[in-house]
Amino acid sequence: MIKKAVIPVAGFGTRFLPASKAIPKEMFPVLDKPTIQYVVEEAVASGIRDILMIISRGKRSVEEHFDRNPELERLLEHKGQQQELEQIRQISGLANIEFVWQKEMNGLGDAVKLARNHIGEEPFALLLGDTIIQSRIPATRQLMDVYAKHGGCVIGLEAVPQDKVSRYGIIKGHRLEDGVYLLEDLIEKPTVDNAPSNLAIAGRYVLTAEIFKCLERVTPDQKGETQLTHALQILLGKTPMHGMLLEGYRHDIGNKLDFLKANLLFGLEHPELGRPLREFLHELTARADDDWLGG
Ligand code: UTP
Numbered sequence: 001m002i003k004k005a006v007i008p009v010a011g012f013g014t015r016f017l018p019a020s021k022a023i024p025k026e027m028f029p030v031l032d033k034p035t036i037q038y039v040v041e042e043a044v045a046s047g048i049r050d051i052l053m054i055i056s057r058g059k060r061s062v063e064e065h066f067d068r069n070p071e072l073e074r075l076l077e078h079k080g081q082q083q084e085l086e087q088i089r090q091i092s093g094l095a096n097i098e099f100v101w102q103k104e105m106n107g108l109g110d111a112v113k114l115a116r117n118h119i120g121e122e123p124f125a126l127l128l129g130d131t132i133i134q135s136r137i138p139a140t141r142q143l144m145d146v147y148a149k150h151g152g153c154v155i156g157l158e159a160v161p162q163d164k165v166s167r168y169g170i171i172k173g174h175r176l177e178d179g180v181y182l183l184e185d186l187i188e189k190p191t192v193d194n195a196p197s198n199l200a201i202a203g204r205y206v207l208t209a210e211i212f213k214c215l216e217r218v219t220p221d222q223k224g225e226t227q228l229t230h231a232l233q234i235l236l237g238k239t240p241m242h243g244m245l246l247e248g249y250r251h252d253i254g255n256k257l258d259f260l261k262a263n264l265l266f267g268l269e270h271p272e273l274g275r276p277l278r279e280f281l282h283e284l285t286a287r288a289d290d291d292w293l294g295g
Contacts, residue, residue, distance in 0.1 A: 003050055026059070027061050110215075116212045142246055155242070161198070166191055180242055
């Protein structure tokens, strides 16, 4: 039974500068909600209410987003804006969220290490705070179901185009059942020729507490960052590790193109905005290429 989730949101977000200089990328809105709210809602919809976020300087707005705002609530009540009031109240009541500070941003592995005290000996879910998975069944729930059946650790996977494998952590494994693999190896950013598959690590994990001991054994890379993938490689020799091809669409909000695509896809699904947005897209695609602003 997975009861706790860890969500790291402390990274600099250098791929999205200058927007991410003073605004955490995890607070960038996709449609009308900040990215981090989708991530927390996914954990809650998967049955998890105990959440630990790893934050850092300049990320206070993430904390504030999940806090209550009595003045705003009073104002909305006074103005009779009932729907907005409900939305605001619902955010602060979503889950029990605690925060731990990463003082130096020494990589995702280093951020996960900071969850050790909170997690204790239990297995837990890990959700990257800048990654939204748009799916019918919440992505973390999908992993929890595989964990309940097969045990060990479970890593969410996404099939990526073969020529793009060198951007990702790629798995080597054999198929246990439809969409589920027993992993033999994890290769960080392989060359196209050396990639054992096109299945990439997708920002969602169910891990055992043994990962913390493995993280202690990882030496930081040249940039001084502790890579989670290196700890997973150590863990792979000790405990069965499963990969699960997630049903859904992954959006890495730290990447500008993915951010645009996410807004578009969520917009197209919106009950009121979907239609006018679709019409606008038709209009755009019908125009000649040289008719664009900026030519
Ligand atoms: P990324 O791999 O996107 O790294 O982090 P980053 O440093 O935030 O972004 P870039 O590469 O410079 O653009 C994945 C998740 O892990 C968190 C990030 O906040 C993000 O949600 N993270 C990353 C930390 O919490 N601490 C770190 O030291 C690094």
